[in-house]
């Protein structure tokens with residue numbers, strides 16, 4: 001691969017204010033240099049961006065690749081089609097994310113070890129897709145939040161869900177998931193987030209500690225679907241790396257997150273879309289609607305507070321459910337700017353530097369600096385002034401992953 005020189009770029013790394021008239025050189029799969037005066041060499045591909053923005057490739061950090069049109073009804077997820085079909089669906093969804101400027105995804109749970117196999121296929125260049133940190137099954141306890149199949153069904157395949165109980169079973173389950181390729185273990189530590197509204201604990205503190213310790217011993221991280229305050233605090237205390245949803249977040253939880261450097265994925269666009277879903281207007285869902293509204297209001301109120309305190313917040317949501325289809329992942333960034341009052345630059349930081357930190361690749365990705373992997377996007381306009389630009393496919397002009405153009409600049 002020869003060198004590519006991007007000239008006259010408005011450089012935007014998600015942390016610093018934009019740097020106009022900057023040049024960036026990509027050599028092979030990495031960024032070689034960044035600066036005002038970079039001299040192209042003979043044989044370089046020179047692209048004059050004429051002031052368009054150059055950003056790091058974006059992260060979406062809560063991704064269910066194989067979901068499509070999942071319904072509210074209590075039915076085991078991942079049972080709607082056979083595994084081969086689900087894999088093709090997942091491949092389509094991750095390719096769409098890549099073409100939309102999301103060069104890194106973090107799995108948030110799925111069946112049939114699809115994430116791990118898909119990540120391998122992408123790495124081997126069998127299919128095109130972003131860098132994918134594979135999620136595990138949706139791990140829960142017997143009779144808990146993800147145990148949706150009637151016990152009398154006596155099912156062999158349990159779709160996305162996998163159950164375990166007790167410290168020894170949890171150690172074995174986590175080891176098996178990692179052996180099958182998962183790098184982000186997903187547990188369901190409470191109900192909530194627009195679903196069953198109850199404060200019930202799903203894991204004992206000993207089980208939580210066993211999950212975290214086992215995962216960390218083998219180089220994996222742990223994320224927890226957890227919504228109620230007591231369970232959120234239990235998860236943080238046990239060393240869970242990522243809190244998904246965290247609907248009852250408050251000042252005490254923010255302090256605990258800061259102390260343990262816990263990452264937060266508010267994923268509140270799901271709640272907004274759920275509340276506007278026509279099916280949810282039926283009287284039978286009145287209680288759920290009230291709970292979802294309260295959860296949404298609290299998250300939107302606390303996001304700015306958590307951001308100001310220094311919590312590592314990342315984007316990513318439950319795309320693939322009936323009311324939030326896969327596709328426009330940048331809509332979420334716009335949502336937090338418009339509904340929560342986070343600045344565009346801050347949400348760009350969520351989708352770049354913070355995403356990389358969540359999966360421990362901050363030395364490689366999430367910034368535009370010499371030596372980093374060349375994952376970058378070219379955008380017409382300045383997203384730090386108007387974040388909605390990122391939701392407009394016509395304004396996303398190029399996507400580069402590891403120095404390779406996944407979507408090339410239009411010929412003038």
Ligand SMILES: [Zn+2]
Pocket residue numbers: 062064108317318
């Ligand atoms: Zn999810």
